[in-house]
Amino acid sequence: MEKVIIVAKSDNNVIGRNGALPWQMPADLAFFSRQIKGCYLLSGRKSYESAQGKEIFSNRPFVILTRRKGFQPEEGKAAHSLEEGISTAEADGAKRLCILGGEEVYRQALKVADKLIITEIHTEIENGNAFFPDINFGHWKEYKREDHKKDRYNPYDFSFVFYIRVR
Ligand SMILES: NC(=O)c1ccc[n+]([C@@H]2O[C@H](COP(=O)([O-])OP(=O)(O)OC[C@H]3O[C@@H](n4cnc5c(N)ncnc54)[C@H](OP(=O)(O)O)[C@@H]3O)[C@@H](O)[C@H]2O)c1
Known part of the structure; x- marks a missing residue:
């Protein structure tokens, strides 16, 4: 089973602010929907319970990570470690x-x-409080990149970047 991280992050590695995405980028949402087609989804409990979470998970197989013993998502499954x-x-x-x-x-x-499938949102986000960890690029090889300019619907330049693990 292939394990794929999908994330959108700003140039300063921000992925969230106050439990939500810090931007509105419809082109990224459309890209995201294409990438998760046919996927089994795995998410942390907090992201699952956020506003953007609920829609993503409907009608798809998924597992939510939680340390709470009694937690049971409405449709999918719960697990109590990443390995589980x-x-x-x-x-x-x-x-x-x-x-x-x-x-x-x-x-x-x-x-x-x-x-890794990363949408780079080309801006520095102030007051972010959720971050993507530093990537050790010695372990990853970029194999595809699509660069896009901002437009009337998407306020920042953005890139879709694909990496495969090399070690
Ligand atoms: N930009 C993006 O692509 C993107 C994508 C997703 C999320 N986000 C943002 O990220 C932020 C949320 O991130 P977060 O770090 O606060 O929360 P999170 O990773 O979504 O969820 C954390 C929760 O997951 C559970 N968990 C994590 N590791 C676990 C383990 N090993 N075993 C069992 N349970 C485990 C725990 O749930 P319990 O508390 O229930 O025990 C923990 O509190 C939001 O701002 C959201 O908008 C951004």
Whole structure:
């Protein structure tokens, strides 16, 4: 099973502010929807419960990480460690696991992921309070990049960048 981290981050590595995304970038949402097609999804409990979380998870197989014993998401499954989340997806026959954050989950998953799909939002976000961890580029090879200019709907230049683990 392929394990893929999907994230949108600013140039200063911000991924969230006060429990939500710090930007409105419809082009990224459309890209994100294409990337998670056919994926089994894995997310931290906080991202799952955020506003953007609910829609993403409807009608898809998914597992939510939580340390709470009684927590049960409405449709998907709960797991109590990253390893249990991964084995839950594997036991359900997933071919591709999309790891959707947030910060706490990315920090753990960066060590075990096979691919990174990163939307670089080309701005510095002030007052962010969730961050993507530093990437050791010695471990990753960029194999595809698409650069886009801002437009009337998307307020920042942005790039879709794909990496595969090399070690
Ligand atoms: N830009 C992006 O692409 C993107 C994507 C996703 C999220 N975000 C942003 O990220 C922020 C949320 O990140 P976050 O770090 O606060 O929360 P999070 O990673 O979404 O969720 C953290 C929670 O997940 C559970 N958890 C994490 N690791 C676990 C483990 N090993 N075992 C069991 N449970 C585990 C715990 O849940 P319990 O508390 O229930 O025990 C923990 O409190 C938000 O601002 C959101 O908007 C951004």
